[in-house]
Amino acid sequence: MGNRNHTSGNGRVTPARGRSVRKPAGLTARGFRMGAGILFLMLAWMAEPPGLGAEEYRKLEIAADVKSRFSDGCSSIQELLTQAEVRGLDGLIFGDHDRKSIQYGVPYLERVLRIKMDSPSLLSNGAATFLSEINQLDQSDDTVVLVPGVESAPFYYWQGNPLDGNLVAHNWDKHLLVVGLPSSLDYDEIPTLNSSFTTRYMKDNLFIFLIFVVSTIVGLRGFMGKSWRRTYLLFALVMALFAANTHPFKSSPFDPYRDWGVEPYQHLIDYANSKGAMVFWNHLETPVAEKIDNSLFDVHTRTERHPADLLVTRGYTGFQAMNETPVTAVDPGREWDQVLRMYLIGAREKPVWGYGANDFHCEATGPNKLGAVRTVLLAKQKNRASVLEALRAGRMYAVKHKQDPLRLSLDTFELVDSATGQRAVMGETLKTKNSPDIGVRLSTAGANPSRAHLRLIRNGQVVKQAVLNLPYEGVWQDPALDLSRPAYYRLMVEIDDQHQLVSNPIFFDPGTLGQPGLALARLEPSPKPASMPAAPAEPQAAPPSVPKEKVTAPKIQPSKPEAAPQYAEVTARGVRLRKGPSTKFPVAGQAKKGERLVFVRRTKMMYKGKAWIIVKQNGNQAYVWEGLVKVQ
Structure with missing residues (x-):
């Protein structure tokens, strides 16, 4: 009755709610507190079995494949950081070109008697300078995570004859994005044509x-x-x-006068893996045909679509699954699904992840705006190590939007074993023999509710299609799932061709994942959706209430009070201001002797014991060597 104690499932007697507890005779206050604490921990352990709860992640919105002045971008690292803060980005992954150099030579003496055409690139401006700038700013600013990366076109090959006017360099724009190289020496030794001398191929x-x-x-x-x-x-x-x-100090083992297929690209992938870095295929479906200015003869470049390279190369981390232009490799049954199915049956060691490439160059003149394509990571913390870990693990989705407030947000996508409480998110594997629940929560960030078309894909087949009112939250079951064979699920969502989202897969493993010779259902190019219970009917009055992300530009705190800026007075005549911390960078302006420039900060790039510093002239940032100015 009212004074009756309740007996728990494990035989323990617990006092009824609302009643006081009388301490047993002889039990000290300290002993009572210790016993109560142990009981609390035991109950907490029983309520949530250890290791079965989903780890908590935080969403980080990243702009990846960003170009700076170190190659063909328009902005310095500092300016890009400021732009990212305004756009509400949590991080930037840089993708400056490692070496933009193309050369054609006389047969048999092609490395001596040659014509060479160069453009600004990371290696020509200095990999050590590049890394120093990024590392210094990343350590001094915790608002935006900065991750160095490099985009490489390791190979091209010639066809045609300059005398006939039909000379073409093929695959000039066939790119790989490399992220996570640990040192500037590793950048210098990237195996690409026309680059730095190396002894790697001397033998x-x-x-x-x-x-x-x-x-x-x-x-x-x-x-x-x-x-x-x-x-x-x-x-x-x-x-x-x-x-x-024929000198043996080549930067690449391949010559550009024959087609080597995918060997040069596989060689670069293997090199990056040996350094602990990640590699992503870029621009697989962007054909390029250009003419390079040359006073002696016409030179053309041509790069065809090459999504099939996803199937014939191995060991890479992922590929550009979202861009400003359509990427058909992510469509159901296409190259991405074919590669993922190979992983299911043990034909590949690792899965392949998709990311969103911003391919940002210039805000004013470029077609892509900073943050128009984003990679949203599920990271443990907001720092570089966590960003790299989430990127490698595939805990991410790619989203594209115009420069307006409307942006799709995947708030939840998970597989859940309701019997055990185990769950898995993108890039993870749910190991169970039970049929999992598929949880999805979608919303729009920064705009009013909208309607979206959703496709749920299992093993390359569309198993559910729906037009949903956003925000939306639902839990589905897949009765057609074969519980004896591994599977994966991924999502594709779109409002229109300018507002799209592609998730990475979640894997289901009943204990047979990666077994050689495992048979999967035949993959159809244009699959018909399998039978699956529809999502609960949505009331017409209002969609489910889901918290929406509020996108606001973070406040940028100036490092120094505006009322009392620090100045750098020019001490020499005709001092040239540069666009980067080296004389290799283009001239950004000129300062007269005695002119006072606004001092911003010192970089870690040293020359003759003095640093390169960042200054402002008429509101524009530039670099100058401290030996030519006096900081007041």
Whole structure:
């Protein structure tokens, strides 16, 4: 009755709610508190079995594949950080070009008698400077996480004849994004054509080089004699040319005068993996045909669509699944699903993830605006290590939107074993033999509710389609799921062609994931949705109440009070201001002796014991060596 105690399932007697507890005789206050604490911990453990609850993640909105002035971008690292803060971004992943150099040479002496065309690139401006700038700003600002990366076109090959006017460099714009290289030396040694000297391939080229070197020495010794001097001299000169042409210090083992297929790209993927970095295929479906300015003869470049490279290369982390232009490799049954199915049956060691590439160059003139395409990560913390960990694990989705407030938001996408409480989110695997619940919660960030078309894809087949009022929340079951075979689920959502979302897969493993020889259902190119219970009918009056994200521009606190700025007075005549911390960068302006420039900060780039500093001239940021100014 009212004073009756309740007996718990484990036989313990617990006092009725609302009643006081009398301490047993002889029990001290300290002992009573300790016993109560142990009882509380035991009850908490019984309520939530350890290891079965979903780990808490935070959403980080990242703009990936961002170009700076270190290659063909328009903004400095500092300016991009400020732009990211205004756009409400949590991080930037840079993708500056490693080396933009193309050269054509005379046959058999193509590395000596050549025409070379270069554009600004990360390696020409200095990888050490690039990393120093990013690391310094990342450590001094906790609002936006900055992650260095590099976009590489490791290979191209020539076809045609310059005399006929049909010379074409194929695959000039076939790119891989490399993220997470640990040092500037690793950037310098990226295996790409026309780059830095390296001894990595010396063994393969040393023998023929030594033959020509020895021949040159023989010719010179003959020239020192009394007869046939001109012949020996000509012989020595020719052998010296061949020696220079075959030197073993190549930056790539591939020559650009034949088509090597995917070998150069697989070689770069293997190199990045050996350094602990990640590699993503970029621009798989953006054909490019351009003409390069050259005074001697016409040079054209051509890059065709190449989504099939997802199937014939291995070891890469992921690919660009979202861009300003359509990416058909993410459509049901296409290349992405084919690769994921290979992982299910053990034909691939790892799954492949999709990310959203911003491909940002210039805010004013470029077609893509900063943050128009975002990669939304589920990260443990807001720092570089957590961003890289989430990126590698595939806990992310890609979203595209115009420069308006409307943006799709995937608030929940998970598989849940209701019997055990286990759950898995994007990039994770739910290990169970029970049929999982599929939980989805969608909303729109920064705009009024809207309607969206959703497709749920299992193993490359569309198993559910629905037009939903947003915000939406639902839990589905898939009765057609074969509980004896592994599977994955992923989502595609769109409001229109400018507002789309693509999730990464969640895997279901009944204990057979990765088993060789496992048979899956045949993959149809244009699948018909399988039978699946529809989502609960939505009332017409109002959609379910789901908290919406409020997008607001963060307040940027100036590092110094505006009323008392610090100045740098120019101490030399005609000082050139640069767009980066090196004389390799283009000139941004000129300052006269005695002119006072607004001092912003010192960089870690040193020259003759003094740092390169950032200043402002007429409101525009630039770099100048501290040896030419006096900071007041």
